[in-house]
Amino acid sequence: MVSPAIDNLVAQLTRLPGVGTRTAHRLAFHLLRAPKDEALALASAVQDVKERVRFCKECGNLTEEELCSICEDARRDRTIVCVVEQPVDLISVERTHEYRGLYHVLGGALSPLDGVEPEHLRIDELLGRVERNGIEEVVLATNPNMTGEATAAFLADRLRGRVRVTRLASGLPVGGDLEYADEVTLGRALSGRREI
Amino acid sequence: MLVVGPNGAGKTNLLESLHVGTQGFSPRTRNDANLIRFGREGARIALHGNRAGSLVELNVVLQVGAAKRASLNGARLQAAEQLRGEVATLVFTPDRLVVVKGGPAARRAYFDRALGRGTPTQAALPVEYGAALAQRNASLRGISLGYSTREALRPWTERVADLGAKLVAARRDAIAALEPLFAARAGELGLADAALRYEADSPSAESLEARLERDLDRGATGAGPHLDDVEILAGARDLRTFGSQGEQRLAVLALLLAEAELVRERRGVPPLLLLDDVLSELDPERRRILAERLPAYGQALITTASATALPVEPNQLVEVEAGEAGTVLR
Numbered sequence: 001m002v003s004p005a006i007d008n009l010v011a012q013l014t015r016l017p018g019v020g021t022r023t024a025h026r027l028a029f030h031l032l033r034a035p036k037d038e039a040l041a042l043a044s045a046v047q048d049v050k051e052r053v054r055f056c057k058e059c060g061n062l063t064e065e066e067l068c069s070i071c072e073d074a075r076r077d078r079t080i081v082c083v084v085e086q087p088v089d090l091i092s093v094e095r096t097h098e099y100r101g102l103y104h105v106l107g108g109a110l111s112p113l114d115g116v117e118p119e120h121l122r123i124d125e126l127l128g129r130v131e132r133n134g135i136e137e138v139v140l141a142t143n144p145n146m147t148g149e150a151t152a153a154f155l156a157d158r159l160r161g162r163v164r165v166t167r168l169a170s171g172l173p174v175g176g177d178l179e180y181a182d183e184v185t186l187g188r189a190l191s192g193r194r195e196i
Numbered sequence: 197m198l199v200v201g202p203n204g205a206g207k208t209n210l211l212e213s214l215h216v217g218t219q220g221f222s223p224r225t226r227n228d229a230n231l232i233r234f235g236r237e238g239a240r241i242a243l244h245g246n247r248a249g250s251l252v253e254l255n256v257v258l259q260v261g262a263a264k265r266a267s268l269n270g271a272r273l274q275a276a277e278q279l280r281g282e283v284a285t286l287v288f289t290p291d292r293l294v295v296v297k298g299g300p301a302a303r304r305a306y307f308d309r310a311l312g313r314g315t316p317t318q319a320a321l322p323v324e325y326g327a328a329l330a331q332r333n334a335s336l337r338g339i340s341l342g343y344s345t346r347e348a349l350r351p352w353t354e355r356v357a358d359l360g361a362k363l364v365a366a367r368r369d370a371i372a373a374l375e376p377l378f379a380a381r382a383g384e385l386g387l388a389d390a391a392l393r394y395e396a397d398s399p400s401a402e403s404l405e406a407r408l409e410r411d412l413d414r415g416a417t418g419a420g421p422h423l424d425d426v427e428i429l430a431g432a433r434d435l436r437t438f439g440s441q442g443e444q445r446l447a448v449l450a451l452l453l454a455e456a457e458l459v460r461e462r463r464g465v466p467p468l469l470l471l472d473d474v475l476s477e478l479d480p481e482r483r484r485i486l487a488e489r490l491p492a493y494g495q496a497l498i499t500t501a502s503a504t505a506l507p508v509e510p511n512q513l514v515e516v517e518a519g520e521a522g523t524v525l526r
Contacts, residue, residue: 111349112334118348146327146355153351183281187317 007190014184060105060122077101079136109147130163137164144170198337201516207499211470217241217256218285220266220276239264248465284459288452288474295332296435296444300425311370318366325363327330337415355405360399363421377454387446440489456493465496475505
């Protein structure tokens with residue numbers, strides 16, 4: 001290659017999800033051509049994020065303070081906790097504006113194949129919160145895939161008897177056409193049909 | 197349709213390209229790069245057809261180093277494998293004999309694919325069960341090595357039991373639907389009292405818990421549908437061990453015809469049948485029976501080295517010669 005510095009940048013970019021060697025080259029050359037300010041702004045944004053952002057002590061969400069803005073918010077319903085795998089899932093639930101309770105971010109899903117055991121997730125913290133904080137309902141919003149379902153089952157076992165445990169329903173996307181629904185989703189929606 | 201040509205002319209190649217073009221994958225290999233002519237960059241299969249009176253246009257493009265692309269009537273599909281849900285194609289190749297004479301894994305794979313073709317909502321079930329099983333086995337090994345706990349194993353035991361019970365039920369249904377058709381077709385081809393037998397215990401969380409110590413010792417789940425077998429019988433004889441080569445071939449053929457009927461019944465459109473070198477080991481009488489029955493199944497392509505192998509006049513005759521495009525003779 002032309003310079004070890006470019007090689008290094010390409011190598012670092014390739015580590016990002018969804019970025020292959022070709023995209024990494026394009027990004028690297030784009031940064032080279034860009035004004036110095038612009039390129040350094042990216043570098044300092046990366047640095048800022050790594051230095052300032054941490055996990056909320058209470059729920060595991062991302063925050064720049066001790067507690068995240070949701071845990072700090074006095075208007076939130078403190079009797080209900082929605083359990084998600086990742087902070088990005090929390091953002092999705094927040095976008096609905098339907099949910100006014102608190103969250104708990106596990107940091108992943110159980111997967112023995114990948115070496116993810118209960119102690120690697122923030123499960124004890126969740127049980128502690130349920131124990132201490134007068135929580136009445138836990139909504140399990142882990143992903144509806146194999147590992148998410150197993151994680152939900154594991155949590156339900158641990159929480160049963162202590163608190164009301166619910167799981168997100170699965171069914172058809174709103175505004176979509178039946179025509180485009182995959183068989184599994186449509187099959188689940190059929191078996192979970194209800195009277196109107 | 198009869199496809200004739202000398203050995204090595206490309207008859208099987210034509211059949212394989214029809215399979216790729218209608219299903220999105222090859223029956224021979226999972227490595228798509230092997231489907232592209234040696235030394236070339238890509239391959240394309242374009243098919244025009246007629247399905248129950250409406251025109252169908254299929255396009256599959258393969259490229260070295262890129263994902264394959266497929267379109268149906270001009271609309272791009274997300275994955276080439278989606279074609280499977282659109283067009284049904286059943287294939288007979290001489291390697292299919294392993295379904296009868298191979299180990300239980302070959303039969304499980306065959307009947308699991310058949311249940312997916314018959315009931316598309318259950319096509320993913322065998323894969324899901326396999327994924328749950330792999331997780332449970334990893335958890336079992338984790339317990340032996342001291343970094344996992346029995347409590348963490350439980351959700352995987354539940355998943356394996358749940359999906360396993362569904363898989364056993366789906367297999368039972370699929371085999372129960374296939375069996376009478378299989379017996380009838382096999383009977384016509386001269387294989388008397390043919391039957392399929394699937395005896396499996398449906399797994400449950402309790403039954404898996406009961407054998408937990410043994411599973412921990414082995415580091416693997418030692419019971420469940422991943423170890424089941426489907427027996428293919430003629431009378432009391434298991435054709436795997438007591439069938440002649442000819443009987444095994446008839447059984448594979450009868451299974452294919454049975455599934456073709458089931459597909460026609462369920463989807464309302466008969467599947468495309470691709471029969472590679474099916475005639476060579478059949479006697480003239482059985483060739484005649486097969487030739488007489490095939491038109492009832494819709495379109496069928498048969499490859500053969502000799503145009504006289506089929507005792508009846510084919511509707512279409514295609515001649516394939518090495519290095520040249522096929523010629524439609526009739």
